[in-house]
Amino acid sequence: MKKSGFSFVEILLAASLSAMVIAPLAYVMRQSRAQTQASFNEIRASFFAVEVIDQIRTMKDFIGFDQMKYISSHQEEAPYYNLDTQNTSHLYINPKNNDVNTCSGSRLFLSPLPFAGKENIFKRLLKIYPANQGNKDSYQPHPDNLIAEVRIEWKSFGATTYNRQLKLVTQLSRNELSPNSLQ
């Protein structure tokens, strides 16, 4: 007597086939999500880097080259300054002077960083130092040119450490003082 329906073997085969299909699909979906997230984060990181670079350039135009030296290190090997260690996204030329009028030009107005739980996914690092007018292996600072290096670090999908980064580097040359600086 024959019964209608699927045999155990058929069901086993179907389940195996489904598993063979669904497992890679799930993997690909997960990978895709991770990739998408990674791409999205990279674009966001680029934006953050560009934002800092643009703010630095604006700051230089606003307060003048000489004032920029206050936030400049003296050497290429100086550590990065973490822009997000303060509660505000303001970088003061002279942190002791919090007068709004004099400090307004020395602030970096930056976008808030996205949070994941209680933790930032991104970290904005900046260092400014005199440009090297010597050879690569012999650093000779130039008094009228600064290099601004912005490094954005972020955590990839599921990572617990800042395992991705990108960097933008620009140069700032001396103009004479900006007229704005005298107002």
Add this chain to the structure above:
Amino acid sequence: MQLKKTNTSSKNKGFILFAVLGILSILGILFYTIHRQSAQRNLEAHRHYFNESSRTLSQAGVELLNGAFREGTKTPSDFQLKSLIQTNNLHKSSFYGLFLLDIPKLMDYLTSETKESDTRKMYHDQVISYFPNEYIKMYENLMAYYPDSTLEFSISVHPKTLYTDQTFSEMKTNPPSVRDYVEKEVYLGFCASATYRSTSRNTCINKKFKTYNLYNPVLNKFTFFHKSPIGNYYNNYIATSSGRPHQDNTLFPMMLVNGPYNDSTVPDDQMILGKLGDNKDPGDLNSLTLPSSIKKAQESIYRRGYLFFGMGDNNAIKMTHGYTTSGEFEDENYSAGQFFHLYNPALGNPKDDNQGGANSPQIIPFKKPEFFKNTAPAFSLHSQEPTEREIDAQPMLYNSFLGYYDPPERGYQEYVPQADRFSSLIHPFGADYYPSRAKTVGPANFHVIKMVRYLLDTNAGNEDEDDLRPCSSDDVFSPDSDLGVIPNSTESRYLTHMRLKEPISFYGGLVDCDAPLGFRVGEAWTIPFVFPEFSEYKEYMSQEKVIPMNETLSYPHFSHSVIPPEGHSNFESHMFPEIYEGLDPKKELDPEFPPSSDDLMEVWPLPQSPLRSKDSFYVNGLVSDFTNSGFITNTIQKHDFYTSYTSIEQLIDEGFLISQGSKYYLDGKGMQISFSGELVLDKDIVVQNHTNIMVNGDCFLAPIESAFYTSFTCENITLLPSTSYTKDTHVYDAFLNAKQGIHKGHSGKGAYIFGGIAMNTLNPSMFHNSTQVQYNMDYSPLEPQRDMFYRMVLDDHIITSRTQ
């Protein structure tokens, strides 16, 4: 039924197989699509970053180009300029040299974008060839941040005439009246094109650039006394004056007053700039750049030879022969000769004598040459027995005068027979009392006299004189006897023509001392004894130097920021009052029949300058067209025998400085003092004699009180507040010359500088409270770099900026 069932089952299985395969295919496509999408997103994210990288690189490139251009147009040093000129490739050597080309040559040299275009283009290879070395290194280092990237520069150049704003083609058809085409305004487009990982971005900024000729007689009366960039401050001043919001009581524009000496009232027409609230309307300054007014002023100057701002010595700008006999002016206003203060580092006040010219310090010792260490027998004369005593004595040389001078009591013509006291034909530019600079004109020669005295000294040190000081009511000089003047001579004559005066002791009013009353030299004292070779003699003999036409006798405080003369309050009223041709100016005009404005005539209250040359009134040419013998500078440098001091203690030991209570008393003894290192005079400084300190380092100076010529030349100068009083404004009575910048140590304090300032950058602290500079024309320091009379200025404002 069974068959039917069998057929159905078979069909179902086929369908299931088909469906499964279909689903698998769809899933496969889905996998592929998702994968592709992810990859695409990834690529886009990378491309976004690459794009931003190339954009950032191109922006950095423009900054670098801007910096290289600014550096390349800095005025080169005297030495650099001379060596550049000698190569005949000045225009290929630096941006400075390139823009010293006049407009036609510049246009000819650069590549044209189109055949008839007034714009020229410089491409990457040419641009980079003008980069200073350090900028080439920085370019290479910048590229290293972006591996496999490229960064190429280009500059578009669009020159116009400086005052008439004409393009190259316009000026060819309608030449402007000012034909120094080196002077120009150049519109520049700086572009940097970057590629990085298949992305490319191009950033351009537009800037302006000007080349001024500081010897332009039209302009230099109103030259600000700055060496370099005041442009922003001035622009800012104009901006704030015209109602742009600014924060009150925080920043003040600097006042530059080209004013008189002592407490005399500053004439209104001498007031160049005043801070807000002054009577003078600063908005008027905007009109000073009107080309039509400049042209009008210039043409008048061309016709007359001078500007006229009204009657009275205060307003006249005269041509002068450089010497005024006593009595031509009744009081202290010696109109001529004052500009000779330009050439002497340590000068007396002309009011102290009646010679109408610059006073010179009585004695400037020479650096003692080796052959002066010989001694020879001489005799000192005494009142007590033995009245004549043999001594060994050394010759000594002193320069008793250097500069244009007429010391009548010494009869210097005897020693420099060609000297002619009326021979100096100098055209000072600027007000008569306050000339900014001068140049020789027409067939003029400028005669400079060097008078060298020959003295006897029994002891090379000061010990013997120090011993005698208690015996004398008068001062005791270090040389013992004046033997005469070393005359101008020839090789054949110098052996036989040494003149010795009757030896005279310098010791007057001796009290109970057996000191020498006089000296007598023995036969060994001949010129060959002092100068074994004629070449040595020639170096030190008295002489007259004739400086030829077009010798540039410039004033040290240069600037690129200039205001032309029609800004003078009296210019229109005195140069162009409403006086009409054919009408008696004393008669009142009939209001019913007013004359036509075409009949308006220029008045001539003063005679035309006899020194005006039709063809050569205006300085028109390149640097190499001007001669500069360097005689004055070189000679004075030769006399700079002082060692360089390195500490305050040494200055105290040498008697230049006394530290007493809350003050320093500074006595430069009328000499140039060299100091190496940081000079910190942090207590109020009272100057007791002419002082000229050249510091190879930074200076920190407390307020300075001086009635003498006082000059500090340092790397940086920081003005310290007073330690002894707490006034809001401190006075610095000196010429302050900083190779780099001038700062205020306490930016909240005002500063009043009576003397002059020259610097490369002016720190903003100078503007945090008022700073006034009143220029003291009675004294002025030497300008060692007189060749450099063109100033190039890159406008600091970015006119437009765009990245594509």
